[in-house]
Amino acid sequence: MxxxxxxxxxxxxxxxxxxxxxxxxxxxxxxxxxxxxxxxxxxxxxxxxxxxxxxxxxxxxxxxxxxxxxxxxxxxxxxxxxxxxxxxxxxxxxxxxxxxxxxxxxxxxxxxxxxxxxxxxxxxxxxxxxxxxxxxxxxxxxxxxxxxxxxxxxxxxxMDPLSIALHMAMRSKLVPGDSVLVNGAGAQGLMSIMCVKSMGAGMVMVSGSGNRLNIAEKLGAIPINYREEDVAARVRELTGGRGAKRILECSGTEKGIAQACAAVAKGGCISVVSLPPGDGNITIPLKQLVLNEVELVGNRANPNTLEKAIAMATAHKFDxxxxxxxxxxxxxxxxxxxxxxxxxxxxxxxxxxxxx
Ligand SMILES: [Zn+2]
Ligand SMILES: [Zn+2]
CATH class of the missing domain: 3.90.180.10 (Medium-chain alcohol dehydrogenases, catalytic domain)
Structure with a gap:
């Protein structure tokens, strides 16, 4: 060597x-x-x-x-x-x-x-x-x-991306029973579903499309096809009008962020891991977020969650x-x-x- x-x-x-x-x-x-x-x-x-x-x-x-x-x-x-x-x-x-x-x-x-x-x-x-x-x-x-x-x-x-999903979920302040929307059904979204389910989330919803959405459903999330339906409207419908308490944003699109802002519950949190395209300067409905005391949390990588993620994946047999x-x-x-x-x-x- x-x-x-x-x-x-x-x-x-x-x-x-x-x-x-x-x-x-x-x-x-x-x-x-x-x-x-x-x-x-x-x-x-x-x-x-x-x-x-x-x-x-x-x-x-x-x-x-x-x-x-x-x-x-x-x-x-x-x-x-x-x-x-x-x-x-x-x-x-x-x-x-x-x-x-x-x-x-x-x-x-x-x-x-x-x-x-x-x-x-x-x-x-x-x-x-x-x-x-x-x-x-x-x-x-x-x-x-x-x-x-x-x-x-x-x-x-x-385990690197899984520990990022865990960091994002922990930073969303998820507590047992909370409703969760995972925005995006790529690998990061799928790993997020695994994490929040084993952290005791209540209803888990996921927006995505195609085969990835089918996998998300198999992992136990309620699938919402963003190509066919209004994600925020569907989330409101599923949560009795309240919206999702925790949103894990893994879509990385301007539309995804807008969707998260429209779907979040009062007093909820949008935890963002994805980098939006370009310079990332996108418009958010700040007035609505302020009046509803919505927290918007950025997440960079995976500080101190690698060992936790490995333990979780092992104990809960993540596939x-x-x-x-x-x-x-x-x-x-x-x-x-x-x-x-x-x-x-x-x-x-x-x-x-x-x-x-
Ligand atoms: Zn990476
Ligand atoms: Zn330093």
Whole structure:
């Protein structure tokens, strides 16, 4: 594992290649992992297209990929002192806070005040520092968790988005019995349904269309086809006119946000994970939100929810593997990306295998 490895290297907007790069050296508090599975995230195509210039990435080249699982192949002494061992099965998340700023000290390392400052130890794997579309992934022990034996590597690679869904659900202040609308039935929406159901939600509704909506229904949510019906009107009908107490917004569209504002109950909360397109400056009915004391909560990534999500998925037997519809060797990344972006063959989570 010294020398060279295969990776997807992004050389510029829309310009990537499967090529050999140097295997990274392990530093203090770090582990080098053999990547077994890496899932394509909805953010990846945007990073690849160059939609966040100067930010994700700050500069080229970049190895993207951040939803991963694997096995520790090499580790530093300090990582060893923390209990990590060669051969441990792990999964990871993208954010590594500096650990010292006031946000990090509050546990909100996703909002680290030293974002982008590598000298001070900040990293965001696969966004501006090297990621997991590679045979080996270097990670801080701050951003990994152990996988239970019964969890597959594919499911392990999905613990990053699952822990984001959990963060979003927790930030919605869901309490048992609350009605919930999950806006969007993609992988993030489906994982949100799993989370809120095991957190004790009352009626769970979901807006979406096509095959994804059928899967959401199988997970126990009441399906609302946004192409055929007025989502807010249907939510009001199902909730005796009150609206949904908690809304988890995973659609990422202006229409989805408008729908959430129209469907939310008095005193409710709209918890948003998706980034709207473009500059994201969209119109919201603020007067209505103020008068109804509606909370609008932003969510960035998954601070401190990775271990929780793994525990929840294990205890409640979430069928994460069934969300992984496609698997490709990493060498066929271009095709994997096409299937994912085009939602071809009812694709949901598309996983690449760098070591097969
Ligand atoms: Zn992701
Ligand atoms: Zn920090």
């Amino acid at each position: 010294s020398g060279l490895m295969y990776a997807i290297r992004l050389n510029g907007p829309n310009d990537f290649e499967y090529t050999r790069v140097m295997v990274p050296e392990v530093g203090p508090f770090e582990v080098l992992c053999r990547v077994e599975s890496v899932a394509i995230c909805g953010t990846d195509p945007h990073i690849i297209e160059g939609d966040y210039p100067g930010f994700w990435p700050k500069e080229y080249p970049l190895i993207p990929g951040h939803e991963w699982s694997g096995v520790i192949a090499k580790l530093d002494e300090k990582a060893y002192e923390f209990g990590w061992r060669e051969g441990d099965r792990v999964c990871g998340i993208s954010h590594v806070g500096c650990g010292y700023c006031s946000m990090c000290l509050e546990g909100r390392y996703n909002l680290c005040l030293n974002f982008g400052n590598e000298t001070l130890g900040h990293r965001q794997h696969g966004h501006y520092t090297p990621g997991a579309y590679a045979q080996y992934m270097l990670s801080s022990i701050k951003s990994i968790a152990r996988l239970p034996e019964e969890m597959s590597f594919n499911a392990g690679a999905c 994460i593997d069934s969300l992984v519809t496609h698997e490709f060797p990493l060498s066929e990344y271009a095709q994997a990306l096409e299937v994912f972006v085009g939602r071809k063959e009812n694709s949901l989570k598309v996983v690449c295998k760098p070591n097969e």
